[in-house]
Amino acid sequence: MSNLKLNQKPTSIAYSCYHTQNREGEQFSADHVLSYQISGTLTLHNSNKKYVFKPGDFRFIRKNQLIKFIKQPDPDIGFQAISIYLDQETLRNFSIEYNQKTNLIKNHDEEAVIQLKEVPLLKSFMDSLIPYINEDQLINQELQALKLREAITILLQCKPELKDILFDFTAPGKIDLEAFMKKNFHFNVQLDRFAYLTGRSLATFKRDFQRIFDSSPSRWLLQKRLQQAYYLIKEKGKTPSEVYLEVGFEDLSHFSFAFKKQYGFSPSKV
Structure with missing residues:
Protein backbone atom coordinates (compact mmCIF):
# COMPACT_ATOMS: atom_id res chain seq x y z
CA MET A 1 0.00 0.00 0.00
CA SER A 2 1.24 3.48 -0.81
CA ASN A 3 0.00 7.04 -0.52
CA LEU A 4 0.30 9.84 -3.04
CA LYS A 5 3.08 12.16 -1.94
CA LEU A 6 1.77 15.32 -0.35
CA ASN A 7 3.42 18.32 1.28
CA GLN A 8 0.99 18.66 4.16
CA LYS A 9 -1.39 15.78 4.91
CA PRO A 10 -0.16 12.41 3.56
CA THR A 11 -3.55 10.77 4.05
CA SER A 12 -5.74 13.30 2.22
CA ILE A 13 -5.37 11.47 -1.09
CA ALA A 14 -4.44 7.82 -0.66
CA TYR A 15 -3.67 5.14 -3.24
CA SER A 16 -3.92 1.50 -2.16
CA CYS A 17 -2.20 -1.09 -4.34
CA TYR A 18 -0.87 -4.62 -3.82
CA HIS A 19 -0.89 -7.99 -5.58
CA THR A 20 -0.64 -10.53 -2.79
CA GLN A 21 -3.28 -12.51 -0.89
CA ASN A 22 -6.44 -11.13 0.70
CA ARG A 23 -5.99 -8.60 3.46
CA GLU A 24 -8.38 -7.92 6.27
CA GLY A 25 -8.54 -5.52 9.17
CA GLU A 26 -10.50 -2.55 10.42
CA GLN A 27 -10.48 1.16 9.88
CA PHE A 28 -11.77 4.29 11.54
CA SER A 29 -11.69 7.77 10.07
CA ALA A 30 -12.80 10.97 11.75
CA ASP A 31 -13.28 12.37 8.22
CA HIS A 32 -15.65 11.53 5.37
CA VAL A 33 -14.02 9.44 2.64
CA LEU A 34 -14.73 9.36 -1.10
CA SER A 35 -13.27 6.24 -2.76
CA TYR A 36 -13.01 4.68 -6.20
CA GLN A 37 -12.39 0.97 -6.76
CA ILE A 38 -9.99 0.48 -9.68
CA SER A 39 -9.41 -3.27 -9.43
CA GLY A 40 -10.02 -6.13 -7.04
CA THR A 41 -12.91 -6.37 -4.59
CA LEU A 42 -13.45 -4.55 -1.30
CA THR A 43 -15.88 -5.87 1.30
CA LEU A 44 -16.82 -3.57 4.17
CA HIS A 45 -19.03 -4.38 7.13
CA ASN A 46 -20.03 -2.67 10.32
CA SER A 47 -22.28 -3.97 13.08
CA ASN A 48 -25.35 -3.69 10.84
CA LYS A 49 -24.55 -4.38 7.21
CA LYS A 50 -22.09 -5.69 4.62
CA TYR A 51 -21.10 -3.73 1.50
CA VAL A 52 -19.28 -5.16 -1.53
CA PHE A 53 -17.50 -2.98 -4.11
CA LYS A 54 -16.27 -4.13 -7.51
CA PRO A 55 -14.05 -2.38 -10.11
CA GLY A 56 -15.64 0.88 -11.25
CA ASP A 57 -17.63 1.39 -8.05
CA PHE A 58 -17.63 4.66 -6.12
CA ARG A 59 -18.37 4.87 -2.39
CA PHE A 60 -18.82 7.54 0.24
CA ILE A 61 -18.00 6.54 3.82
CA ARG A 62 -19.42 8.73 6.55
CA LYS A 63 -17.07 10.02 9.23
CA ASN A 64 -16.80 8.37 12.65
CA GLN A 65 -17.66 4.86 11.43
CA LEU A 66 -16.29 1.62 12.86
CA ILE A 67 -15.76 -0.62 9.84
CA LYS A 68 -13.99 -3.91 9.11
CA PHE A 69 -12.68 -4.65 5.63
CA ILE A 70 -11.51 -7.47 3.38
CA LYS A 71 -9.42 -6.54 0.32
CA GLN A 72 -9.31 -9.18 -2.43
CA PRO A 73 -6.80 -8.58 -5.26
CA ASP A 74 -7.62 -9.43 -8.84
CA PRO A 75 -5.38 -12.37 -9.89
CA ASP A 76 -3.99 -10.42 -12.84
CA ILE A 77 -3.89 -6.76 -11.83
CA GLY A 78 -4.10 -6.84 -8.05
CA PHE A 79 -6.04 -4.54 -5.72
CA GLN A 80 -6.14 -0.82 -6.48
CA ALA A 81 -8.24 1.95 -4.98
CA ILE A 82 -8.08 5.73 -4.58
CA SER A 83 -9.48 7.44 -1.47
CA ILE A 84 -10.03 11.15 -0.82
CA TYR A 85 -10.25 12.16 2.86
CA LEU A 86 -12.46 15.23 3.27
CA ASP A 87 -11.14 16.80 6.44
CA GLN A 88 -13.33 18.93 8.68
CA GLU A 89 -11.30 22.12 8.23
CA THR A 90 -11.66 22.00 4.44
CA LEU A 91 -15.40 21.35 4.74
CA ARG A 92 -15.88 24.17 7.25
CA ASN A 93 -14.08 26.65 4.99
CA PHE A 94 -16.13 25.47 2.01
CA SER A 95 -19.39 25.82 3.94
CA ILE A 96 -18.53 29.38 4.99
CA GLU A 97 -17.43 30.47 1.52
CA TYR A 98 -20.51 29.05 -0.22
CA ASN A 99 -22.97 29.43 2.68
CA GLN A 100 -23.63 25.71 2.87
CA LYS A 101 -25.64 24.73 5.95
CA THR A 102 -27.37 21.60 7.13
CA ASN A 103 -30.75 21.17 8.76
CA LEU A 104 -30.13 17.51 9.42
CA ILE A 105 -31.85 15.80 12.33
CA LYS A 106 -29.46 13.06 13.35
CA ASN A 107 -30.55 9.50 12.62
CA HIS A 108 -28.21 6.93 14.12
CA ASP A 109 -29.49 4.21 11.77
CA GLU A 110 -28.39 5.99 8.59
CA GLU A 111 -26.16 4.17 6.14
CA ALA A 112 -22.50 4.15 7.15
CA VAL A 113 -21.43 3.60 3.53
CA ILE A 114 -23.21 5.03 0.49
CA GLN A 115 -22.64 3.60 -2.98
CA LEU A 116 -22.52 6.38 -5.56
CA LYS A 117 -23.64 6.03 -9.15
CA GLU A 118 -20.90 6.23 -11.75
CA VAL A 119 -21.18 9.59 -13.48
CA PRO A 120 -18.73 11.25 -15.89
CA LEU A 121 -17.80 13.96 -13.38
CA LEU A 122 -16.74 11.46 -10.70
CA LYS A 123 -14.90 9.26 -13.18
CA SER A 124 -13.00 12.15 -14.76
CA PHE A 125 -12.03 13.46 -11.31
CA MET A 126 -10.53 10.13 -10.28
CA ASP A 127 -8.85 9.76 -13.68
CA SER A 128 -7.18 13.13 -13.11
CA LEU A 129 -5.31 11.60 -10.16
CA ILE A 130 -3.94 8.66 -12.14
CA PRO A 131 -0.86 10.52 -13.50
CA TYR A 132 0.29 11.22 -9.95
CA ILE A 133 -0.15 7.55 -9.07
CA ASN A 134 1.68 6.22 -12.11
CA GLU A 135 4.55 8.69 -11.95
CA ASP A 136 4.74 8.97 -8.14
CA GLN A 137 4.77 12.76 -8.42
CA LEU A 138 4.53 15.26 -5.60
CA ILE A 139 1.16 16.95 -5.12
CA ASN A 140 1.86 20.34 -3.61
CA GLN A 141 -0.31 21.96 -0.98
CA GLU A 142 -2.14 24.26 -3.40
CA LEU A 143 -3.03 21.47 -5.82
CA GLN A 144 -4.11 19.21 -2.97
CA ALA A 145 -6.50 21.92 -1.69
CA LEU A 146 -7.94 22.38 -5.18
CA LYS A 147 -8.52 18.64 -5.57
CA LEU A 148 -10.33 18.42 -2.25
CA ARG A 149 -12.59 21.35 -3.14
CA GLU A 150 -13.21 19.83 -6.56
CA ALA A 151 -14.26 16.56 -4.89
CA ILE A 152 -16.72 18.37 -2.62
CA THR A 153 -18.20 20.33 -5.53
CA ILE A 154 -18.67 17.19 -7.62
CA LEU A 155 -20.28 15.32 -4.73
CA LEU A 156 -22.79 18.12 -4.20
CA GLN A 157 -23.63 18.18 -7.89
CA CYS A 158 -23.95 14.40 -8.22
CA LYS A 159 -25.79 13.83 -4.94
CA PRO A 160 -27.11 17.12 -3.47
CA GLU A 161 -28.54 15.42 -0.37
CA LEU A 162 -24.97 14.78 0.83
CA LYS A 163 -24.94 18.43 1.92
CA ASP A 164 -26.66 17.46 5.17
CA ILE A 165 -23.87 14.98 5.88
CA LEU A 166 -20.83 16.88 4.63
CA PHE A 167 -21.59 20.06 6.57
CA ASP A 168 -22.81 18.53 9.82
CA PHE A 169 -20.07 19.47 12.27
CA THR A 170 -21.82 18.47 15.50
CA ALA A 171 -20.30 15.83 17.76
CA PRO A 172 -22.09 12.48 18.12
CA GLY A 173 -25.10 12.74 20.44
CA LYS A 174 -25.54 10.66 23.57
CA ILE A 175 -26.88 7.24 22.63
CA ASP A 176 -27.74 3.91 24.27
Missing part, protein backbone atom coordinates in the same frame (compact mmCIF):
# COMPACT_ATOMS: atom_id res chain seq x y z
CA LEU A 177 -24.35 2.75 25.56
CA GLU A 178 -25.39 -0.84 26.26
CA ALA A 179 -26.79 -1.44 22.78
CA PHE A 180 -23.82 0.26 21.12
CA MET A 181 -21.19 -1.75 22.98
CA LYS A 182 -22.95 -5.08 22.41
CA LYS A 183 -22.93 -4.35 18.67
CA ASN A 184 -19.40 -2.93 18.45
CA PHE A 185 -17.26 -4.69 21.09
CA HIS A 186 -15.31 -6.48 18.36
CA PHE A 187 -13.76 -3.25 17.07
CA ASN A 188 -10.26 -2.66 18.38
CA VAL A 189 -10.40 1.03 19.31
CA GLN A 190 -9.37 2.99 22.38
CA LEU A 191 -11.87 3.65 25.17
CA ASP A 192 -11.86 7.38 24.44
CA ARG A 193 -13.06 6.58 20.92
CA PHE A 194 -15.93 4.45 22.25
CA ALA A 195 -16.75 7.30 24.64
CA TYR A 196 -16.81 9.89 21.85
CA LEU A 197 -18.98 7.75 19.57
CA THR A 198 -21.55 7.28 22.35
CA GLY A 199 -21.64 11.02 23.05
CA ARG A 200 -19.80 10.97 26.37
CA SER A 201 -16.63 12.17 27.99
CA LEU A 202 -14.27 9.37 28.94
CA ALA A 203 -15.08 9.80 32.65
CA THR A 204 -18.84 9.68 32.00
CA PHE A 205 -18.41 6.70 29.70
CA LYS A 206 -16.55 4.72 32.38
CA ARG A 207 -19.09 5.66 35.04
CA ASP A 208 -22.09 4.75 32.87
CA PHE A 209 -20.38 1.55 31.75
CA GLN A 210 -19.76 0.41 35.33
CA ARG A 211 -23.38 1.11 36.22
CA ILE A 212 -24.78 -0.78 33.22
CA PHE A 213 -22.42 -3.76 33.01
CA ASP A 214 -21.16 -3.92 36.62
CA SER A 215 -17.64 -4.15 35.18
CA SER A 216 -14.88 -1.91 33.89
CA PRO A 217 -14.83 -1.40 30.10
CA SER A 218 -11.45 -3.10 29.67
CA ARG A 219 -12.44 -6.20 31.62
CA TRP A 220 -15.82 -6.48 29.91
CA LEU A 221 -14.33 -6.05 26.42
CA LEU A 222 -11.74 -8.76 27.03
CA GLN A 223 -14.35 -11.22 28.33
CA LYS A 224 -16.79 -10.46 25.53
CA ARG A 225 -14.17 -10.87 22.81
CA LEU A 226 -12.92 -14.15 24.27
CA GLN A 227 -16.46 -15.51 24.55
CA GLN A 228 -17.14 -14.61 20.92
CA ALA A 229 -13.85 -16.19 19.83
CA TYR A 230 -14.66 -19.41 21.70
CA TYR A 231 -18.06 -19.54 20.02
CA LEU A 232 -16.64 -18.95 16.54
CA ILE A 233 -13.98 -21.63 16.96
CA LYS A 234 -16.17 -24.27 18.61
CA GLU A 235 -19.50 -23.72 16.85
CA LYS A 236 -18.43 -22.27 13.50
CA GLY A 237 -15.25 -24.27 12.99
CA LYS A 238 -13.01 -21.24 12.51
CA THR A 239 -9.30 -21.28 13.29
CA PRO A 240 -7.61 -18.96 15.83
CA SER A 241 -5.87 -17.11 12.99
CA GLU A 242 -9.26 -16.47 11.39
CA VAL A 243 -10.97 -15.08 14.48
CA TYR A 244 -8.46 -12.98 16.43
CA LEU A 245 -8.86 -9.90 14.21
CA GLU A 246 -12.59 -10.49 13.84
CA VAL A 247 -13.18 -10.25 17.59
CA GLY A 248 -10.90 -7.24 18.18
CA PHE A 249 -7.42 -8.50 19.11
CA GLU A 250 -4.35 -6.83 17.62
CA ASP A 251 -2.25 -9.94 17.11
CA LEU A 252 -2.49 -13.71 17.33
CA SER A 253 0.01 -14.14 20.17
CA HIS A 254 -1.85 -11.72 22.46
CA PHE A 255 -5.12 -13.45 21.63
CA SER A 256 -3.69 -16.93 22.34
CA PHE A 257 -2.19 -15.79 25.65
CA ALA A 258 -5.45 -14.18 26.82
CA PHE A 259 -7.50 -17.17 25.66
CA LYS A 260 -5.32 -19.69 27.51
CA LYS A 261 -5.38 -17.56 30.65
CA GLN A 262 -9.18 -17.44 30.50
CA TYR A 263 -9.98 -21.06 29.58
CA GLY A 264 -6.90 -22.98 30.69
CA PHE A 265 -6.00 -24.24 27.20
CA SER A 266 -4.92 -22.70 23.92
CA PRO A 267 -7.54 -21.81 21.29
CA SER A 268 -6.18 -24.52 18.99
CA LYS A 269 -7.29 -27.10 21.57
CA VAL A 270 -10.98 -26.12 21.50
